[in-house]
Amino acid sequence: MSSVRPVVFAQWLGRLPYGEALSVQQSRVNQLVAAKKSPSPSTPKVNHLLILEHPPVYTVGLRSHVYSESEETRLRALGADFYRTNRGGLITFHGPGQLVAYPILNLADFRPGDRSVGVRRFVELIELTMIKTVAEFGVVGTTSPHTGVWVGDDEASQRKIAAIGLKVRMGVTSHGLALNCNTDLAWFDPIVPCGIEGKSVTSLSAELGRDVPIRDVIEPFCRAFADVFHCDVQRPFSFQTC
Template identity: 50%
Template sequence: MMSPGKPTVKIVNLGRVAYHSALQIQQQYIRQHFDSSSQTPNTLLLCEHDPVYTTGIRRAPYPAKEEQRLKDLGAEFFRTNRGGLITFHGPGQMVCYPILNLGCFKKSVRWYVHKLEETVITMCAKFGIKASTSPDTGVWVGNNKICAIGIHCGRYITSHGLGLNCNTDMSWFDHIVPCGIKGKGVTSLNQELGRDVTIEEAAPVLLQAFSEQFNCTLCKADFLQNQ
């Protein structure tokens, strides 16, 4: 049931998808927001990636020598227009790309990032994990980051989003300084709960928390082909 006055956000589950494909898909949904003839839904893309390291737009470009070193590990490497520094995406990590018009919610990027953090904190609480924010963007359990957040926002249309470690192989993070933050580590739902927590188990809990924090109605939708 859709609630009057609440924005509707469509959930599109892309499954396992290559990172470059996810970038293209995000652009399809972004273009819809700028097409006046399109009935543009706010959309949350859920997916999982093959091993890939990505960097954001903050500070100096990542050195080519370091890029090759990471590729030699068997991962892809992409430079993106999101905020933040280097991070890893791979199997067992739930990636969420909200393609939202903030005009339907609140025209504030700071508010939006805060709400993404609160969504993950709420989800962790539902699992019995005490998570929090810190001066560094993302969601933390103690000094270990459980969820990285890096977004882009142009004309109040959001893209990129968050990567939540469920049962990720955490050894991929050993080869980088995640998000450029020295002296802190990373963690996952697996590590915190001492059991296997799949994306399939975590996704409904995250979506419930998202609907609470963004005060929206969620509904499932199919991927829009060839938009």
């Protein structure tokens, strides 16, 4: 087993429209896939962690077939963009006050606990990363049969604080996670988030009764990611300017 920890380069992109973020993701994915295909073993395979927030946008995944053009028009009329994507999952909302992270990783580079990382374990590791992140603020996060991270003492009172929607192609990941920091939760009211009926959403600010901006969450998130994935997260940016 190699003792060298993989390196992940974190990049803060600020508030970026969803379509532009998709282009950045695809560029990073294409570079990583090309490096994996290269006959030269010296071709660098660079892993990225893109961290950002979006202007208001509703996105639907591959399993969403219920959102017609009229539904799209209804949601756009609220002042949000609308995108049909190639990620897993159903509908969700992204917007200001929500930490969004897109890990662009070559899964073969990662062996936390000396175990390989397939798609299912990758989801579990992302969930654990967010559980560790919210724990730094005194919030107890849990998993459930539904993907994502939840808070609440029992199933009846569970509230979703973080969502996951992923894609893996040739062992390279894209799309990612969204953690509600001080998000305006009213944006979730017009939809059934992730297609789960009867469940509400929450945020760090709502749980703690105080404002928790994204800039306060980025560093704990990067630490948790490095701990869970047994990697070194290099972040050449100032959190104070986020």
